[in-house]
Amino acid sequence: MPDTATAVRVPKRVAAVILNSLKGGVVPRIGLPYITVGREVEIRALLTDLDLIADGGASFRFLVGRYGAGKSFLLQTIRTHAMGEDFVVADADLSPERRLQGGQGQGLATYRELIRNLSTKTRPEGGALGLVLDRWVARIREAAGDGDVEAQARASVANLEELVHGFDFVRMLMMYVRADTEGDDEAKSCVMRWLRGEYRTKTEARTDLGCSTIITDDDWYDYVKLFATFLTNAGYRGLLVLIDELVNLYKIPNAITRQYNYEKILTMYNDTLQGKAHHLGIIMGGTPTSIEDRRRGVFSYEALRSRLTQGRFAREDMRDMLAPIIRLHPLTYEELLVLIEKLAQIHAGYFGYENAVTDEDLAAFLQIEFGRVGADSHLTPREVIRDFIELLDIAYQNPDQSLSALLRDEGAIAGAGGPADGNGAATGDAPFAEFTI
Incomplete structure (x- = not known):
C-alpha cells in the first residue's frame, strides 16, 4: 500500500467533488484523471x-x-x-x-x-459560446491588422455559406463582428441568443435582429x-x-x-x-x-x-x-483494486488523516462485494465505489472501530441501508437503480 506522502496530491476542492459525486452515484466533471483505471x-x-x-x-x-x-x-x-x-x-x-x-x-x-x-x-x-465567438473575433482582428475587419471576417467564414443554413449562420456571425466593433453588447447578446436557439418565433427574431429564420426542432x-x-x-x-x-x-x-x-x-x-x-x-x-x-x-x-x-x-x-x-466489459478484479486504493488515498487526503488501509483490507472488501449472490452478472463499478466510500466515511466517523473490524462484520456493508434481502442488497434500496455513471 503506497504511503500517502508519496501518493498524488489531490486539491481539496477536487477531492470533495470526486467523493461527493461518486457516493451520490454520478460522474464528477472534474478530477477524473485521479481515479481513471482500466478502459x-x-x-x-x-x-x-x-x-x-x-x-x-x-x-x-x-x-x-x-x-x-x-x-x-x-x-x-x-x-x-x-x-x-x-x-x-x-x-x-x-x-x-x-x-x-x-x-x-x-x-x-x-x-x-x-x-x-x-x-x-x-x-x-x-x-463557452461567448468565449468561442470572442476568440474568433480576436483572430480575425489580428489577421486583418490595419485592414478591413469585416472583410476578413467574411473571408474567414465563406466556406460556411455552402452548407445548409450556412447563409443565415454567417449573417449572425457578421452581425456579431459588427456589434463587437461598435461596442453594442445588446446586439451581441441577441446574436448569442439566436445561436443558442432561444428565439421561439420568427417575429421575435426579426424584431431584434432583422432575421426571419430561427433554429427549429427540424433543423x-x-x-x-x-x-x-x-x-x-x-x-x-x-x-x-x-x-x-x-x-x-x-x-x-x-x-x-x-x-x-x-x-x-x-x-x-x-x-x-x-x-x-x-x-x-x-x-x-x-x-x-x-x-x-x-x-x-x-x-x-x-x-x-x-x-x-x-x-x-x-x-x-x-x-x-x-x-x-x-x-464496455466489466472492470477486472485487479482494476477495481487499483481504483479503491486511489479512493482510499483521496479520502485520507481530503479529511486529513493518515491512510491506514492495507492491501488485506482492500482484498477483504472486494471479497465481500464479489461474494454477493448474483455479483458475477450484476455487480457494477458504481456499487463497488459507493459501498467503499460509505465504508471509509463510517470508519472516519467512528475512529474507535478499525476498518478491519468493520470488514469482518459483513453485515455492516450488506445491511448499510437496512436488513439484507436474498440478493445481499439492503431492503428498500434498488441495487441497480438508474443513475448516470
Whole structure:
C-alpha cells in the first residue's frame, strides 16, 4: 500500500467533488484523471477518432454498457481529454423533455442543452459560446491588422455559406463582428441568443435582429454541423458531441415518435461516415437493451440495425474497436483494486488523516462485494465505489472501530441501508437503480 506522502496530491476542492459525486452515484466533471483505471483499449479507440476529427473528418460511436458499468465515466474521461487537446465539447443527457426529434420542441431542447454545455480547455464547466465567438473575433482582428475587419471576417467564414443554413449562420456571425466593433453588447447578446436557439418565433427574431429564420426542432442538427466547421476558424481542432441516456428514446411509448428519433440517429450516422460532416465527432451512450432490443431499441429501426450489427468474426476475446459500437466489459478484479486504493488515498487526503488501509483490507472488501449472490452478472463499478466510500466515511466517523473490524462484520456493508434481502442488497434500496455513471 503506497504511503500517502508519496501518493498524488489531490486539491481539496477536487477531492470533495470526486467523493461527493461518486457516493451520490454520478460522474464528477472534474478530477477524473485521479481515479481513471482500466478502459485503455476503449480510450485508445476513441482517441483515434479525435485525430480523424482534427484532420477534417467525422466519426460516430455508440458506447454500450449496463447501468453503472462506466459509460458516463468513460464519456467524461474522453470529454476531459478532448478539451485538453483543444477540441470544443458539447454534452447532453436525453430525457423525456430532450430527444433528437419531437412534436413539442424536444429536439431543439437537446440542441439548447448542447450549446449551453459548450466547453473548452479554459471553460470546462460549460457556457463557452461567448468565449468561442470572442476568440474568433480576436483572430480575425489580428489577421486583418490595419485592414478591413469585416472583410476578413467574411473571408474567414465563406466556406460556411455552402452548407445548409450556412447563409443565415454567417449573417449572425457578421452581425456579431459588427456589434463587437461598435461596442453594442445588446446586439451581441441577441446574436448569442439566436445561436443558442432561444428565439421561439420568427417575429421575435426579426424584431431584434432583422432575421426571419430561427433554429427549429427540424433543423438543429444542421447548425451543429455548422458549429463544427466554424470552430476550426476560431482556432479549435473540432467539435465533439456527447449524448448520453439513449434509454430515454427506448422508453418513448409512441412507436412512430421512436422511429423519428432513430431516423435522426441514422441521418447523423450517415453524415459522419459519408463525409457530409467535417470536424465533428458524435458519441452516444446507452444500455444494451436500448440499443439491441428489436422491438423498441435502436435495432428496431432496420436501417440502423443492418449497419450496426456485429460481424461474424468478432469474439469476446477479440473485439473490433474500430466498429461503430463499443461494448464496455466489466472492470477486472485487479482494476477495481487499483481504483479503491486511489479512493482510499483521496479520502485520507481530503479529511486529513493518515491512510491506514492495507492491501488485506482492500482484498477483504472486494471479497465481500464479489461474494454477493448474483455479483458475477450484476455487480457494477458504481456499487463497488459507493459501498467503499460509505465504508471509509463510517470508519472516519467512528475512529474507535478499525476498518478491519468493520470488514469482518459483513453485515455492516450488506445491511448499510437496512436488513439484507436474498440478493445481499439492503431492503428498500434498488441495487441497480438508474443513475448516470
